Amino acid sequence: MTRGTVSVMEGSMAVAKAVKACRPAVISAYPITPQTHIIEMLAQMVAQGELEAEYVRADSEFSAASVVAGASATGVRTYTASASQGLLLMTEVLYYLAGARLPVVLTGTNRQVSVPLGLQPDHRDTMSFRDSGVIQLYVENVQEAYDTHLQAFKIAEDHGVLLPTMVCMDGFVLTHVVEPVRILDQVDVDGYLPPYEPVHYLTPERPSVFGSYTDDANTLEFYYLLQQAVLGAKAKVELAARDFRAAFGRSHGGLIDSYGAEDAEVVVIAMGSTVGTLREAVDVLRREGAKVGLIKVRCFRPFPAEEVRQAASGADAVAVVDRAMSFGFQGVLATDVKAALYDAPAANRPVVMGTMAGFGGREVTIDTVREIVKVARQALDGHLPAPDDSNFIGLKPELLPVAGPG
Amino acid sequence: MDKPAVDPYQKMMFAPGHRACPGCGASIAVRLVLEATGPDVIVVSPTGCLETFTSPYPYTPWGVPWLHVLFENAAAVASGVEAALRSRGSSDRVRVIVIGGDGGTYDIGLGALSGMFERGHDVLYVCYNNEAYMNTGVQRSSATPLGTATMTSPATGQAWGEDRPQKDLPAIAMAHQIPYVATASVAFPADLRRKVKQAMAIRGPKYVEVHSPCPIGWGYDAAETVELARLAVNTGLVPLYEAAAGQQLRVRKIQQRLPVTEYLRRQRRFHHLFADANGAHLVSIQSVADGNVNRWALEG
Amino acid sequence: MIEIRIHGRGGQGAVLAAELLVHAAFAEGKFGQAFPAFGGERRGAPVQAFVRLDKSPVRVRYRVYRPDYVVILDRTLPDMIDVLDGLRPDGVVLIDSARPPATLSWSADAPVYAIPATAIAMEVFGQPLVNPAMLGALAAITSEISLLSIQDAFQRRFPGSLGEKNGLAAQMGYDHVLKPDVLPVRVTRSPHVRGVGQASAPDAGLGAPGHPLHFGLVVAPRTSLAYPTGGWRYARPAVDADICNGCGLCVAFCPDSSLTIVEKQAIVDYMYCKGxxxxxxVCSRGAIAMMSEEG
Structure with missing residues (x-):
């Protein structure tokens, strides 16, 4: 039996309620669409006395991240949220938070990055933090968004982890959707998430110094420790999900989740809100006779290479649905999936096909998935039109200039 | 003479062994500021000389808790520290100060500083002003005075060094109507300590700027740091004053005003001004000092 | 290929010396590279510069760990750092010192030339610009580079009379080495390399010196007490006990927190005082005089 009281609410409200239940001491944010509803609701909760927290209305996303950096170094639980350009503006601070091992939790409400300026969800913004040391969890629906925020604090603040943790949820599709969600009682949340106990923090009683510089004598060792910490977080992501299921009776997966992947010929790998559509597509396509399965990468960093390898290596073909690309190369997730599968025995190493689907906010429907699976089958049969690792699914040729630019 | 038997460093808030250049004005400023605040503070510093010479891992002179995050966000970080102290219920006992250079304050950190002021955080922001980016090798900042030769405002050809007047950051601070703004100098320790104490007695955002000579960047013998700081004040180029809520409170009067050339000729960064036959630029700089004297009524 | 490591102090010209060596070698049709060890160090702090000279282009990109020559621009440096680290068995050391080098602390056995570069510089420039005499001496010791090339390199960098003075100082350093009674002194390894003093023990833990790296780079307070900066000093303040009345003005202005008043007397901690x-x-009574560390 899954716990919590069901009510219908907007995704942003669910996130605000989750954050409130986690009792952050300091919240700081700067408004940007589609993050605004979350921070507005938190501001109201603080103003109405429902949430006892310092709410710092920052002068920029950069300052918002800096405020929570200072607060976290002072030993309290902190929260911020942003999207798109705002996240990019926080970049310098987020790298710092990872290096300084400050367990700030933030929500990345995914939105495309300018130019073109637009509001559509894709993963270019949050995936730009791939190499920062920030833990990233991608959610597929509002319930998972709610539950994962609770888990995020638990993961971030684990004394073996102590890393900033970002919950990534697709803007509008999840932040502005209204749907039923189970909200836990405060006492249940308190039982799951104990108060934050910092290992070191700024206090005159025990003075210490944060933010030193290093040189070639010790920087490599420092990076080694950071890599160990981020890799070590894998077990904690799994543990947080297991504990959550034990306490509340539901799970959205740990590092990954899979659906019909065990006996699938074609496995689709995706992150975020497209995963829900893909679940439906698996059922539809299976009814149509196609042995299709799904792997959800829930934790993008640390990357679950071993888990993906195990879950995908039985398939003949893997199609990766990417909402971010490294221009000049290919989809970001596809690159990682290929790297993970490179270590699989050659005999059960599937063909991997990258697809740019849900990119630029272009929606992924059942038909999109049908097309992806079709292309994957063509790839299997050696009928790929070109060795293209970045199939732009749903591309409108009629919008493209006839000649190239210039 | 040998070291005294009692370890004088046991409780020191700013210990020796840091790596500032000999004669560093900023180091004097930091120690004097901490003497006035006492040990119950958390210090935030932006990137800069102070950060660099006090934090080569694992060596640090700080005897008070100290946090460096980045270059452009010290005021925002301090805002967060202060918010956290409030939430911990220890903001009565523990106070937050920022100590940073002019680059991190006047230029790259100005947005964050303005945010900290207008939100009303209980933070004392101390800017040690050495009038250029010294940590990176002496490039001009918006605090660089008129006529100064730096690596990016060279005096060569027709160029006579920095050709724009200094940004008036204390005035910008005052425009935020914060409860206390003061300018001070490492040449006048008692005055500096008093101003810091005054600031600490007030709740809310405070700004204290400390004029801090830099032997390397300014080009003078390290022994003359204090003398040059004193000359800067006594020529009227660095007015020392206090203000509250946008209104001038009091100024430190100049007993016997000296011509700016007395100050300028002792620094390599101004030598080119004296090679100029008609001395027009020296006249411009003298008029900056005269303007200060008039505006702040520094004489009489 | 020969490899040279130059030890100096910030502001002393080690980097310039390295650069000019490569200019001189290039003028002779050779190849080379010169580069400093980058750090956040300040004026007076120990710095290093590295030089490689070869008949063909130098391709390796790392510091000189096994020098053929070690050039030490300041005779106090062996007390602060291991200047002989990695010196090749047939390596040679040049140090600026008017006195025989045997009294200095060394980490290895090595032939050492003492070059009175400061004395030469004071005679020629009236300032302690030790580079030209040291490089002139190096030209006399190694066949890799000629005096003329070094003099030309100085002349190109400092055209006019300053260049000529540099050329003269280089000549004097060169001539010094060629004097019949000037021979390298074979120094023997000291039992240990001395620090400038026994620094105060810092608080243990939290990434203090000698402890493992802290995962978040958090550091305990006042660990810099284990980093004596007294070796940066060129001149030391000497307090006249009869004149000093312990007013404390000097304490207020000391950038290095190295002065205290004990029983109405100013006490200098030479472990940290940078001079x-x-x-x-600032002493209103004139009680503090600066004495040369060389004296």
Whole structure:
């Protein structure tokens, strides 16, 4: 039996309620669409006395991240949220938070990055933090968004982890959707998430110094420790999900989740809100006779290479649905999936096909998935039109200039 | 003479062994500021000389808790520290100060500083002003005075060094109507300590700027740091004053005003001004000092 | 290929010396590279510069760990750092010192030339610009580079009379080495390399010196007490006990927190004092005099 009281609410409200239940001491944010509803609701909760927290209305996303950096170094639980350009503006601070091992939790409400300026969800913004040391969890629906925020604090603040943790949820599709969600009682949340106990923090009683510089004598060792910490977080992501299921009776997966992947010929790998559509597509396509399965990468960093390898290596073909690309190369997730599968025995190493689907906010429907699976089958049969690792699914040729630019 | 038997460093808030250049004005400023605040503070510093010479891992002179995050966000970080102290219920006992250079304050950190002021955080922001980016090798900042030769405002050809007047950051601070703004100098320790104490007695955002000579960047013998700081004040180029809520409170009067050339000729960064036959630029700089004297009524 | 490591102090010209060596070698049709060890160090702090000279282009990109020559621009440096680290068995050391080098602390057995570069510089420039005499001496010791090339390199960098003075100082350093009674002194390894003093023990833990790296780079307070900066000093303040009345003005102005008042007397902690001379200037009674460390 899954716990919590069901009510219908907007995704942003669910996130605000989750954050409130986690009792952050300091919240700081700067408004940007589609993050605004979350921070507005938190501001109201603080103003109405429902949430006892310092709410710092920052002068920029950069300052918002800096405020929570200072607060976290002072030993309290902190929260911020942003999207798109705002996240990019926080970049310098987020790298710092990872290096300084400050367990700030933030929500990345995914939105495309300018130019073109637009509001559509894709993963270019949050995936730009791939190499920062920030833990990233991608959610597929509002319930998972709610539950994962609770888990995020638990993961971030684990004394073996102590890393900033970002919950990534697709803007509008999840932040502005209204749907039923189970909200836990405060006492249940308190039982799951104990108060934050910092290992070191700024206090005159025990003075210490944060933010030193290093040189070639010790920087490599420092990076080694950071890599160990981020890799070590894998077990904690799994543990947080297991504990959550034990306490509340539901799970959205740990590092990954899979659906019909065990006996699938074609496995689709995706992150975020497209995963829900893909679940439906698996059922539809299976009814149509196609042995299709799904792997959800829930934790993008640390990357679950071993888990993906195990879950995908039985398939003949893997199609990766990417909402971010490294221009000049290919989809970001596809690159990682290929790297993970490179270590699989050659005999059960599937063909991997990258697809740019849900990119630029272009929606992924059942038909999109049908097309992806079709292309994957063509790839299997050696009928790929070109060795293209970045199939732009749903591309409108009629919008493209006839000649190239210039 | 040998070291005294009692370890004088046991409780020191700013210990020796840091790596500032000999004669560093900023180091004097930091120690004097901490003497006035006492040990119950958390210090935030932006990137800069102070950060660099006090934090080569694992060596640090700080005897008070100290946090460096980045270059452009010290005021925002301090805002967060202060918010956290409030939430911990220890903001009565523990106070937050920022100590940073002019680059991190006047230029790259100005947005964050303005945010900290207008939100009303209980933070004392101390800017040690050495009038250029010294940590990176002496490039001009918006605090660089008129006529100064730096690596990016060279005096060569027709160029006579920095050709724009200094940004008036204390005035910008005052425009935020914060409860206390003061300018001070490492040449006048008692005055500096008093101003810091005054600031600490007030709740809310405070700004204290400390004029801090830099032997390397300014080009003078390290022994003359204090003398040059004193000359800067006594020529009227660095007015020392206090203000509250946008209104001038009091100024430190100049007993016997000296011509700016007395100050300028002792620094390599101004030598080119004296090679100029008609001395027009020296006249411009003298008029900056005269303007200060008039505006702040520094004489009489 | 020969490899040279130059030890100096910030502001002393080690980097310039390295650069000019490569210019000189290039003028002779050779190849080379010169580069400093980058760090956040400041004026007076120990710095290093590295030089490689070869008949063909130098391709390796790392510091000189096994030098053929070690050039030491300041005779106090062996007390602060291991200047002979990695010196090749047939390596040679040049140090600026008017006195025989045997009294210095060394980490290895090595032939050492003492070059009175400061004395030469004072005679020629009236300032301790030790580079030209040291490089002139190096030209006399190694066949890799000629005196003329070094003099030309100085002349190109400092056209006019300053270049000529540099050329003269280089000649004097060169001539010094060629004097019949000047021979390298074979120094023997000291039992240990001395620090400038026994620094105060810092608080243990939290990434303090000698402890493992802290995962978040958090550091305990006042660990810099284990980093004596007294070796940066060129001149030391000497307090005249009869004149000093312990007013404390010098303490207020000391940038290095190295002055205290004990029983109405200013006490200098030479472990950390960098010798800036501010105390001497601000003392209203003239009780503090600056004495040369060489003296």
């Amino acid at each position: 800036c001379g501010i105390c001497s200037k």
